[in-house]
Amino acid sequence: MHRIQGRGHIAAAAALATAITGGAAATAVAQDDPGIAVPDGLRVSGALGTEVSSHFISYGTDVWGAGSSWSRPSVFAFSEVSIDFDYFDVTTGVWFDIRESDRGPLGGPINEVDWYLGIGKNIDRFRVDLVYQAWFYTDEGTEEVFDVVLGFDDSDLLFEGFAFNPSLIAHTRLHGPDPDFTGGTVFVFGIEPEYTVMPDGDFPVTFSLPAEVAFGIDGFYADNGFGYAALGVSAGMPLTFIPADYGSWSLGANLTYYWTDADAIGNPRSDFLTGLVGLYLDF
Template sequence: MKNQSTGNLRFAAITAALGAGLSSAALAGTPEPAPMMTPVAADDSVVSGNLSLDLNSHFISYGFDVWGGGDSFGGDSTFNPALELNFAFTENFTAILGTWWDVNDNAGSPIGGDLQEVDVWAGGSYAFGDLSVTALYQAWMYGGDTEHILDISLAYDCFLSPSVTFHNRLDAGAAAAGGSQDGTVIVPGIEYGFDLGPVSFAVPLNAGFFLDDGFHGFDALGNVTDSGFGYVSIGLNASYAIPCDERFGAWDIHGGVTYYNTQEDVINNPSDSFFTWNVGIGCSF
């Protein structure tokens, strides 16, 4: 599920995981003791989840245009279903399981058919008041190998919803064949949300800072890509809740557009700046 703002669901899934678990504590001054683990009442909903079925114009993995869509605005579009389950064991701790698939005919697949990639993740989120801390181990299975990831994310429930993710590649898997190396990317972000009638809007702003050379392999001249500032993205996303019987979950129609600006010495993309779009349906239960 590679970090996908509008064009990618991986970051969306992590951000959704950050929202799991919720209470309130101070960020400044002397840290307060961690809140006690409180068992969930028997009549509370322990299991919840999210299903999304999205069509994306691009597959963007931490600023990298995987299928080389460039500024074609959809020439290599891909279908990305995703499912995440949350298990609220206490008022503060939530366990997380999820999967994300990449389905398209852009290349031959060792998995079979048009299924290019299957990602799975597991971890948990703990709330310290309005601050939530999430850790997710991820296995990205593609190209006949598995890329291993550990993401540590922090999010604060306040105006602009600030968050930061430390994306740690532990094993490059099939990406190593293209020169990609292990390393860490730091992704800070904010998001502004508002409603216009029945439609909810969000404006996410994210940036990627690479701590290690060669994270995305080689540049156009065959040199190892640099570390440092790699990309910035800003999007406009919209969601409309579909009126339906709540016994079948809360369904929505969503979509959006995201603009990326990437640095060619850090990320070798067909175009340094480009737009992506996505559209899909979702269900929360």
């Protein structure tokens, strides 16, 4: 299952380290996914997920200004569908930020809705994705972004059962609702080494250490250059006791520590710890 999520949440199965809007997400380990067979031979699959997160981080920016506080978490939810055309695949979906506030453009607790459309291809050990996203979080209009994501599957190259899973995201702001919108691009370099405990058991758990560093150009941050670095620890477990007829369910959890440049980003705190737990369904 190739998974894209809003605000830059992008991950390709095994090939990409998880890149969560400039942060590390929980690793959701899915069971074998047969997809949905359709008459013309295409492979169609889908995903649903919900996450409770202490912070909303977008490429190093502490969106809600939570700082060191975990007292007002956000709930993220997403739904998507992918079609594998053999030569390439297409994924589209929506992502929500749900949190009680007075900013939500849709009223109530829905503060942001993102729509995304991506096209990707596996080339030997490489993965390439081109992703357009429209972020709706204000009555003034929509922010549009475009991502180019490169991943490399280095599984077993150094030694059996190990991979760094390096990735690179070039995230570019195309248009924004603010009349002073500056655009710009941020480059996020990431790795996510992982290891699965008891992979042949009833409840295999995959641990990973996602890490990334980001640099902005052309006014993406207030100062060009270093924006942030992040280091996390993630764990994911498939819920194998749920019958396969009901899809592939899994749980994930993550802790990530951020170091951000005060002059470039200007968060309430320049360094802080975030946490996330999630429930995922692939079918």
